[in-house]
Amino acid sequence: MMLLQLDALMTALLIALFLLLLTTLLPWLISVTSSKSKVVKEELVELVGCPKCGYESSRKYEKGDYVGKVVGTCPKDSNSLIVKAIYVEKHTYAQ
Amino acid sequence: MNGGSEIASYLIVLLFLVSLLMNFTDIPQRIQLHRFSSFVRRKLYTLEEMEVDARRKAIAYMSSTGIKEPSKVLEGFMDNFFLIRPVDMEPTDIIKRFKHLIRVRESSVRDYVRRVLSGAERSVQYSVETVLEIVSVMRLLNKLIRHYLELGLKYNNWILVMQLAIQMPELVEIAKAYRNSLDAFTSGIPIGDSVGPLVAKMLVNWKEPIREISEGTDLYETEVEGRKVYVIKASGPGSNVGWPGEALEKLVEELGGAIDRIITVDAALKLESEESGEVAFGTGAAIGDIGPEKIAMERIASKYSIPLDAVVVKMSEVEALSPLTKKIYEGVVRSYEVVRKIIIEKVRDGGVAVVVGVGNTVGVK
Ligand SMILES: [Zn+2]
Numbered sequence: 001m002m003l004l005q006l007d008a009l010m011t012a013l014l015i016a017l018f019l020l021l022l023t024t025l026l027p028w029l030i031s032v033t034s035s036k037s038k039v040v041k042e043e044l045v046e047l048v049g050c051p052k053c054g055y056e057s058s059r060k061y062e063k064g065d066y067v068g069k070v071v072g073t074c075p076k077d078s079n080s081l082i083v084k085a086i087y088v089e090k091h092t093y094a095q
Numbered sequence: 096m097n098g099g100s101e102i103a104s105y106l107i108v109l110l111f112l113v114s115l116l117m118n119f120t121d122i123p124q125r126i127q128l129h130r131f132s133s134f135v136r137r138k139l140y141t142l143e144e145m146e147v148d149a150r151r152k153a154i155a156y157m158s159s160t161g162i163k164e165p166s167k168v169l170e171g172f173m174d175n176f177f178l179i180r181p182v183d184m185e186p187t188d189i190i191k192r193f194k195h196l197i198r199v200r201e202s203s204v205r206d207y208v209r210r211v212l213s214g215a216e217r218s219v220q221y222s223v224e225t226v227l228e229i230v231s232v233m234r235l236l237n238k239l240i241r242h243y244l245e246l247g248l249k250y251n252n253w254i255l256v257m258q259l260a261i262q263m264p265e266l267v268e269i270a271k272a273y274r275n276s277l278d279a280f281t282s283g284i285p286i287g288d289s290v291g292p293l294v295a296k297m298l299v300n301w302k303e304p305i306r307e308i309s310e311g312t313d314l315y316e317t318e319v320e321g322r323k324v325y326v327i328k329a330s331g332p333g334s335n336v337g338w339p340g341e342a343l344e345k346l347v348e349e350l351g352g353a354i355d356r357i358i359t360v361d362a363a364l365k366l367e368s369e370e371s372g373e374v375a376f377g378t379g380a381a382i383g384d385i386g387p388e389k390i391a392m393e394r395i396a397s398k399y400s401i402p403l404d405a406v407v408v409k410m411s412e413v414e415a416l417s418p419l420t421k422k423i424y425e426g427v428v429r430s431y432e433v434v435r436k437i438i439i440e441k442v443r444d445g446g447v448a449v450v451v452g453v454g455n456t457v458g459v460k
Contacts, residue, residue, distance in 0.1 A: 009103040013110075044284065044418070051300045066283050066332035067293065068301055068460030082301050085293065086285055086458055087424040088417075 040092050047085040050074035061086055128253040131260035135244050138263040139237065142270050146233045149274050153226045156281040160212060160219050168211050173231045176204055194387035204228075218283075218333025221311070222457070225280050225334035229273050236270060272413040279418045280334050285458035287415040290408045290427050291360045291381075292459040295328040295452025297431045304330070308345055312337035319435060322442045325449045331456040339382065339451050340391030346449060352399030355446040358406060358434055359392065361453040365409035372426030373409040376433055381405035382453045392451070404437055406430050 044061035048071055055076050065071065065083050072081040117123055150169065157165035178200050181192040208224050215223075240259065247256035279286045285293060295315070304313035307330065315326040325346060329337030339359075347354055361381040365371060380392040380403060396403040408426040434450060442448045 009100070009107075013103070013106055045421075051302075061284075063282060066458045066460055067285060068296060068332070084297075084301065085419075085424055085427070087419040087421050089421050 040090055043089050043091065045087060045089045046083050047087075048072075048081055049084045050076065050079050050081055052079040053077050055081075056084070124253045125251075128248075128251065128256055131253070131256045132244060132248055134260050135240070135256065135263055138267055139240055139244065142233075142237050142240065142267060145270050145274050146230070146237055149230050149233050149277055152274075152277050152281065153230045156226055156277075157223060160215060160223060162211050162223070169227065169230060172207065172227045173234050176200060176207075176231075190387055190390050193385070197385075197387060216333075217311075218331065218335075221333035221335045222280055222283070225457075226277060229277055229280070233270060233273050236266065236273075240266065268413055272416040275418070276416040279416075280457055283332055283458045285419045286455060287410045287417060287419060287423055288362050288454045289419060289457060289459050290362045290410075290423065290430070291452035291454035292328045292331065292456040293419075293424075293427045293452070294360045294406075294431050294434060295326045295450060296459055297427070298324065298434065298450055298452075299326050309338040309342040311335050312339060312342040314342070314346065319438045319448075321444045322438055323445075323447045324438060325447070326452065327449065328452040328459075329454075329456040331460040332458055334455055334457040336453075336455050338388060339453050340380075340384070340388030343449065343451055344391050344395045347395045347399060347401070350447070352401065353447060354399070354401050354449055355442045356402050356404065356437070356448045357392070357396055357451070358404045358437055358448065359451045359453055360406045360430060360434060361408075362415050363407035363409050364415075365411055369409050370422075371410045371414055371420070372422040372424075372429075374406065374426050374429045374433055375409065376404060376406045376437070379403060379405050381407050382451075402441070404441075406433050406437070 045058050046061045046065055047056060047058050049056040053074065053076050055074050065086065067083050067085060069083045070080045071083055073079065074081050150166075153169060154165045157168060162168055178196060181189055181196060183189055204224055204227075205220070208220055208227070212220055212223060240263075243255060243259050246252065247259065276286060278284075298319070299315040299317045302315060302317065304315050306314055308314040308327065311330050313328055313330045315328070317324050317326060327339055327342045327346065329335045329339070343357065347357075359379075359381040361383065363375075363381065363383075365373065380389050380396075382389045382392065392403065395401075408423060408430050410423055410426075414420065414423060438448050438450075
């Protein structure tokens with residue numbers, strides 16, 4: 001009878017200890033199980049176009065370029081080709 | 096009684112005592128104070144590393160523009176050039192006073208940079224000014240965080256330290272945005288805040304301006320389906336916001352108020368539930384100014400009772416400072432269409448409209 005009582009007490013204490021440990025470790029456990037590693041690749045892209053005929057194409061950003069800069073001639077009607085926009089394109093790959 | 100149950104009863108007494116200590120003393124708060132302060136310290140360490148990194152980038156950029164002793168220039172700028180807000184207890188002519196102080200500060204910063212940057216292009220000069228401002232903002236942020244941390248520890252104000260700890264992740268994000276914006280400013284790439292100038296440039300079909308209407312602010316002229324459209328934006332491609340309010344005021348006065356509609360385009364802070372790049376329109380002056388430029392727009396519009404429209408592209412604070420993303424660029428295209436639609440639907444054929452592209456024009460000529 002005494003032995004049974006002791007066991008119940010010890011078990012209660014053990015359970016309490018276990019719960020305490022669980023609550024302190026929970027944030028870490030969640031972060032470990034839920035993080036899906038993704039690779040994000042960022043690339044600077046610029047949109048070049050012809051304001052006259054509407055020709056547009058995108059290419060890699062070149063250092064020193066800015067929106068409104070003349071970067072060549074239009075392949076369609078040989079007007080000046082200008083940078084219309086510069087932005088970051090994100091590519092995500094699941095690992 | 097056997098030994099086991101004795102241990103158990105000791106444990107129960109211990110548990111009881113511990114619960115007493117935890118519930119009826121301020122020991123838990125002390126423990127929390129310690130935990131939160133060490134958390135803040137760790138984050139502050141990252142922030143200070145970021146500041147060092149930003150400093151390094153700024154110095155590298157400044158020496159590439161031909162500034163001698165760039166670290167001395169940086170040190171001379173930081174902690175100086177503060178602006179004391181005018182008295183607002185007596186608000187008479189507060190805008191005039193505020194505008195005056197802002198202009199004086201701006202011109203003294205300009206003089207400071209001009210002195211060390213002999214004979215460089217204006218866009219380079221603007222960019223150097225912005226780089227200096229960014230590094231000093233990062234320094235100020237770190238100083239403020241350290242101030243509240245030390246204050247909290249000094250007076251055992253655990254609520255203050257806890258509040259600081261809770262805000263830390265947000266502050267780290269903002270500091271990161273500032274550091275990343277340095278890359279954009281030094282290499283001349285448009286940022287999220289550049290959506291206004293980008294829409295303006297799209298509207299004029301990437302033409303050259305007809306003249307400079309205010310210091311660092313350009314005026315363009317174009318036509319949209321038979322409506323004459325004046326477009327105002329800051330002069331690029333250096334980092335510059337210009338004086339859009341003053342420019343609008345001048346233009347409207349020059350035309351004698353013969354304008355059918357004014358449309359302002361700017362970036363706006365999104366709510367967490369909103370998507371980046373969402374476009375919305377409404378009424379008023381879309382400009383994130385501390386006062387003078389915004390009130391100039393409102394005053395001139397109401398003086399001649401010209402309808403004032405606002406078109407905004409939504410983004411987070413971090414996105415506004417970081418290089419333009421594709422999502423926000425799509426927002427630029429959408430807001431361009433919204434502006435065109437407003438002009439066609441709400442301005443009579445042969446009428447005159449003014450579009451103001453508000454924001455930093457870095458990377459947009
Ligand atoms: Zn073409």
